[in-house]
Amino acid sequence: MKLGAGFPVWLLRGAIVVAVGLIVLLLRAQHVATLPVLAIATFGILSAVAPASPAPAFVIAATAVSAATSGTSPFALSMLALLPLVHLVHIGSAISATVPATARVHPSALRPAAVRFIVVQASVFAIAAVAAIVPATVTPTALEVAGLAGVAVLAALAARLVTKR
């Protein structure tokens, strides 16, 4: 393969800023308070400038909490649109963090990540579709316990995952 010019990595970082901008607009549409939105916008810009910092984690967590507490239906269009945007911030920051700010990105390098992004989002929307179909009643105690146990297992697996060599 002959080395091409590629595009500047700042375009990828610019995509993070655009995604955060859309998140901010959607949260404002959900009547989320100004302070958290401002904090998300600030940390969103920080995510583009320093993608290896904890800023993207703050943006993702703050967006999720703000959206969950906004009172908007989990299956509303403005809520579902937030999911790929938050995922985009996560992926964009992860890839941008591997190269210096002066690097060049070759579009073909992003193809596998783009395909996986679509697959993961399709899975998440499938979960959302199932959740939308399931009737909202009082959760049986056994299911509640199973859910909590599942969370505990998930936490243990996560701890194993991050300390894996």
Next chain:
Amino acid sequence: MNRVVKWLRSQRDTDRWRNTDAMYRAVVVGVALIAAGVVAHTITLVLFGAPLLLSAVIALPHLGEPKVRQPRMPRTMEPGKRVEIVFEIEPGEGVELTALRAPRGKTIGVGRVHLLPGNTKEIRTELSRTSWGEGVDLRPDRLFAGPDALRIYGPIVGTEGTRIVLPPVVALPTGPLPPRPSGLVGVHRSPRPGDSTELRDIRVFQPGDRLRRIDWRVTLSAAASTGVMTPHIRERHADADATLIIALDTRLDIGQDIGDWATPAIGLRDKGTLDTAVKAATSLAASYLRQGDRVGLADLGWPQLSLAPGSGPRHLLKLRHQLVLCTRAAEWTPKPTLRPQQAPAGALVMVLSPFLDNAMVDLTATIVRRGVRVLAIDLLPAQLKPEAKDPWGEVVLTIVRAEHAARLNTLREHGIAVVRWGDELPTALRNLARRRR
């Protein structure tokens, strides 16, 4: 505690696969959001956490050890010539992104980092440094990443690949070369009789002369006028090669801005006197070596870097390499040196200097006093710029110019021809050569 320290240390190991900040973000934030969603019975939090955790799980499969082979490149090159280099990559299992530092196009130096597909096994690019000298043209720093860049291998700093771009050769007309008393090869007329085609004298045949040299037409006309048959011969000049010593003042490297003269430059100054001197030396050497002459190099700052006179294309290559070495070691020394054995009698010494100190004038005059022909080539930039911020800038410029003019006049008073390097040089060399004949 020890496990934590060990884990923290392992995060700094770059020669194995390790998790990135994004991996911790995906796992911690993903699990936290899902756990919070389950506990608080909020599906929204679960939906936000799910993609993060899913991408972390996908990044788990085994990743193989990737490798990059250092590309082969020529040690020396002609200026402006492009060379293709090939990076051979063994990506390893599961690698999705390869970040590699590689030069491209007109980039000077080691180039930028390029983020490439992980399955790339061969990357071709071109080195195209036009500036001469020694430089680092390659350093394949690399980093490999797994799915979504959640796990990385590296960054690994590559081995530097240095390359010498030889000074360029510009064709020049032949100059004023003195005949050499010894040696009977070359293209310059020697005062000694020899076998060239150039007529030296017509004289009466003497014992020892070759019979084939007898000019019967002259002999017969002489016999007709004198009545005595005396053989006459047509004597020709011998061809001799000449010795040219290029004396390079490497102690100074100055540009047009007087304000920058006191500031030490990193490497060569762009369009500085040393750059001009080396280009001039290469062009002069090539021009004289082409006609079979012997050319030597004298570094006036570091005499040990000088090169004895030699001839032929190989010597030109040697000389160009030596010029690169001279510029690498160039620095200020108070006293320029040219040993008598470096400039033998009969040689022509071309002194290339900006003539900014009296020591240089003294040395040039000393060479002339030894009986060696000297041509001084002035390299001081024609358009000097005064320091803009200094109120005394114009005054300093006037003094510099006046002192420089006085030094050049002193050289002329010693019978040394002084020419400025540039457009006027070919004409000056032609005039000097004509005067010689």
